Amino acid sequence: MKQQTFSNLQTHWKFRYCHGGTLRKSSKGRGARPLSSKDPIHLVFKVNKSAVTKGLRSARSFSLLNILLKKxxxxxxxxxxxxxxxxxxxxxxxxxxxxxxxxxxLRVVAGQFSQCLTDTFTRRHEGEKVWKHRPFTRVVKGFRPYIVVRDYIQLNELEALGRPYSKTRLRGLSEEQLRELWA
Incomplete structure (x- = not known):
């Protein structure tokens, strides 16, 4: 009976292609996870900073995550x-x-990431949860949203490598800034 009540939830039109993350805490993100075999999917894993002390950019974590993603x-x-x-x-x-x-x-990558980050292949993890929220996914419909997401991920990578952060960074980049972004 309880299962049937969740299937009838109506999500807001803005969130019909989104699932997980902070949406999960409200009724907006409790439907089935929208996935597409044709369209790209933007996926975000958010880690608890207290569970992973060195962060994901440390040399060991970074190489492990790259290997696991490709595998x-x-x-x-x-x-x-x-x-x-x-x-x-x-x-x-x-x-x-x-x-x-x-x-x-999604399931295997999240599990393998958390096991590698906490070294819990043989023992049970007793600390805080590794993931702050469930993985956030968004089906990217259309070419313009695809370009926006692609540029956003590239900008995030450059900021991780040392580019200065700006609050107005997502308000539209000029053609010169776009060329610099992908250079």
């Missing part, structure tokens, strides 16, 4: 178009085939 993308036939690893979150732009393969990719 499981091959295994589940998911194409990673772009990714950016920050100190406390990861942005990934993927395209998948079957819905079940993308779901498996």
């Amino acid at each position: 499981y993308a091959r295994k589940f036939f998911v194409r990673i178009e772009q990714f950016s690893i920050q100190s406390d979150h990861i942005h990934i732009l993927i395209r998948g085939g079957k819905r079940s393969a993308v779901q498996s990719f």
Whole structure:
């Protein structure tokens, strides 16, 4: 009976292609996770800073995350178009085939990331949870939103490498700034 009440939830039109993250705490993000086999998916993993002390950009964590992403993308036939690893979150732009393969990719990658970050392959993790929220996904519909997400992930990567942060960075970049972004 309780299961049926969740399936009838109506989400706001803004969030019909989004799931997880902070949306999960409200009724907006409690429907089924929207996934697409044709359109790209923007995926965000947010880590608890207290659970992972050195952050995701430390040399060991960064190389482990790169290896795991590539390994499981091959295994589940998911194409990673772009990714950016920050100190406390990861942005990934993927395209998948079957819905079940993308779901498996999300589940396995989240589990393997948390096991590697806390070294809990043989023992149980007793500290805080590794992930702050469930993975946020958004199906990117259309070419302009795809360009915006792609530029956003590139900008995040450059900021992780040392580019100064600006609050007005997402208000539209000039053509010169776009060329500099992708140079």
